[in-house]
Every structure is written in structure tokens, then in C-alpha cells.
Amino acid sequence: MAAMAQKADRGRPGEHGHAARGGTPRPRVGVVKLASCDGCQLTILDLEDHLLELSEHFEIVDFPEASSARSNGPYDVLFVEGSVSTPDHLRRIGELRKQARVLVTIGACATSGGIQALRNWADHDAYRAAVYPTPEYVESLARSTPISEHVSVDFELRGCPISPEQLIELLTALVTGRRPQLRDEAVCMECKRRGIVCVMSAQGIACLGQVTQTGCGAICPRMGRGCYGCFGPREQANAAGLARWFQASGERSAEEVGQLFAGFTAYAEPFRSAITDLGGTRGARRSGGGGFIAAGGTGAGRASYLAGTRRMEGIDDDGR
Ligand code: SF4
Numbered sequence: 001m002a003a004m005a006q007k008a009d010r011g012r013p014g015e016h017g018h019a020a021r022g023g024t025p026r027p028r029v030g031v032v033k034l035a036s037c038d039g040c041q042l043t044i045l046d047l048e049d050h051l052l053e054l055s056e057h058f059e060i061v062d063f064p065e066a067s068s069a070r071s072n073g074p075y076d077v078l079f080v081e082g083s084v085s086t087p088d089h090l091r092r093i094g095e096l097r098k099q100a101r102v103l104v105t106i107g108a109c110a111t112s113g114g115i116q117a118l119r120n121w122a123d124h125d126a127y128r129a130a131v132y133p134t135p136e137y138v139e140s141l142a143r144s145t146p147i148s149e150h151v152s153v154d155f156e157l158r159g160c161p162i163s164p165e166q167l168i169e170l171l172t173a174l175v176t177g178r179r180p181q182l183r184d185e186a187v188c189m190e191c192k193r194r195g196i197v198c199v200m201s202a203q204g205i206a207c208l209g210q211v212t213q214t215g216c217g218a219i220c221p222r223m224g225r226g227c228y229g230c231f232g233p234r235e236q237a238n239a240a241g242l243a244r245w246f247q248a249s250g251e252r253s254a255e256e257v258g259q260l261f262a263g264f265t266a267y268a269e270p271f272r273s274a275i276t277d278l279g280g281t282r283g284a285r286r287s288g289g290g291g292f293i294a295a296g297g298t299g300a301g302r303a304s305y306l307a308g309t310r311r312m313e314g315i316d317d318d319g320r
Pocket residue numbers: 036037038039040041081082106107108109110114115159160161162298299300303
């Protein structure tokens with residue numbers, strides 16, 4: 001599915017708005033989660049001053065990470081973080097879809113199944129028994145799946161975590177009733193625009209930037225490490241071709257090449273097929289792949305790390 005593809009016309013923003021300021025109903029917004037680390041929700045909170053500005057335009061009716069206010073809908077805009085990972089998630093996502101005029105999935109977990117989807121190549125029951133002392137109490141599905149596999153999704157915001165700039169662009173577009181301007185192009189394009197020296201050409205560091213959708217401002221190459229694909233594949237990405245090139249270069253085994261793709265968006269096609277063709281995820285990320293675990297951590301920790309990096313680097317609201 002396109003990263004940002006608007007589906008059915010479900011009416012105007014604000015049509016469910018109950019509160020009014022200056023006589024104009026504000027769209028009712030909810031932020032909820034399934035299987036996730038909350039890091040994408042932290043990105044929303046990290047909008048800081050923008051968040052206050054946005055609250056002038058939106059009525060936040062449900063956001064457990066930030067407020068004790070609760071609502072069961074209806075929502076004009078519902079942001080959903082996290083993958084479908086348990087039977088309860090399956091039930092909830094169907095209910096949430098019915099209550100949402102516009103449903104936006106946020107982050108790699110929600111849009112591709114997340115890092116937890118690495119279990120999709122494994123024996124679920126054996127893993128559960130190995131991890132939990134009483135596995136019979138743990139209700140989980142054999143596969144962690146993206147929300148779009150179960151219900152229709154109006155927009156996707158990619159990344160682990162999402163980009164604050166893309167979030168603001170989406171919210172602004174929703175308020176003004178225009179189409180969000182979110183580019184589907186490779187991270188390499190960002191490198192070229194910013195004059196970043198290619199870590200793959202200059203240092204031989206493996207980088208998935210050629211097949212990964214941009215939106216992060218090429219933050220990993222900018223920090224001297226390879227892209228590990230957290231924004232997921234861009235449209236028509238030739239992951240199989242890149243995998244063949246990595247192997248043909250003679251420096252990596254099939255298993256090592258598979259590990260490069262087996263990250264936060266492993267279950268998104270065509271990364272999924274590339275991993276399967278290379279033998280699954282055995283030993284995935286054992287070595288830290290492009291170095292992201294040591295450099296950036298995962299999930300919510302990574303969200304904080306990236307926010308700090310952006311401040312240190314002086315990256316502005318346009319990601320420049
Ligand atoms: S920060 Fe990453 S791991 Fe955490 S919810 Fe977002 S996509 Fe999932």
C-alpha cells in the first residue's frame with residue numbers, strides 16, 4: 001500500500017466535533033495503541049509548542065499516554081500505534097475502525113508489524129515457551145501483522161519512530177482539507193540533496209537507503225551509519241536486486257544479507273520476500289546490523305535518542 005494513500009471519503013474534519021471554539025467544531029482526535037513501545041506517541045508529545053498550537057485546532061478526546069480523558073469514539077481522526085499481535089488486538093482494531101472517520105497508522109509496528117514481526121519466521125509456540133515460565137497465560141497470535149492487513153487504513157506515517165515533520169504536515173493537511181505532501185522517494189535522494197557523503201561508497205558500510213522510503217532526513221547516513229530501513233520499503237523498491245548485489249560483492253553471506261533486511265520493517269514487502277528467499281531471520285540482528293542498537297537503541301529509547309540528535313544537529317521543522 002502507498003505510504004500515504006487516502007481511501008474513502010468519510011466526510012469533513014470536525015463533523016464529529018462536540019466542543020467548539022469561536023463557533024467552529026474541532027475535529028475529535030484519538031491516539032491509541034496495540035503492540036508497541038509508545039515511542040511514536042512520544043514523538044507526538046515531543047511536538048511541544050506545536051502541540052499547544054494544534055490543540056487550538058483539534059480536540060484530543062483519547063490519548064492515554066498523555067491524559068486521563070477517555071472516549072470510545074466517534075473520532076474524526078484516530079492515530080493507531082502498534083501491530084496486531086494478540087486476539088484482543090484483532091477484536092479492538094475492528095471496533096476502532098468503525099469509530100474512526102480517518103484512521104492513521106503510525107510507526108513501523110502499525111504499518112509493517114514492527115520488530116515483533118521477526119517471530120513470523122519462527123515457531124511461535126516454541127518461542128513463547130522459551131521466554132515465559134507459564135506460556136499458557138500468554139495470549140498472542142502466531143504472527144505480528146500491520147493494521148492494514150485487517151482493516152482499511154486512510155494514511156500511514158512510517159518510521160521507528162515517526163517523523164515529527166511528517167506528523168505536522170499530515171495534521172495541517174487534515175485541518176486545511178488538502179492532500180498531505182509526503183514524498184515517496186529513496187533515502188539516497190535526501191543524501192544527495194544535503195550533500196551527505198555516501199557511507200556505502202566511501203566506507204563500505206551496508207546501507208538500505210536505496211530501497212527505503214525517505215522522511216527521516218537521512219539521519220543515519222548523516223551520523224555516519226547505514227540506513228537499516230526503519231521507514232520501510234519505498235514504492236517498487238527492488239530489495240531482491242539489492243540483496244543480490246550485497247551477495248555478489250562477496251563480503252556477506254546470504255544469512256548476513258538477510259540480517260540487513262530483518263529489522264523494524266522486516267515483514268513489509270518486498271523486504272519480507274527478500275528475507276524469506278535468504279533463509280529467514282535466524283540470527284537476525286545478532287550483530288546489530290548497521291550498528292543501530294549500539295547507536296540508537298530501539299523503540300521508545302530510540303525516539304528519545306533521535307529527538308536529542310535532531311536538537312544537537314539543529315534539524316529544523318522541515319527536517320533540514
Ligand atoms: S517507536 Fe518504533 S517500536 Fe516504538 S511504537 Fe513506534 S514504530 Fe513501534
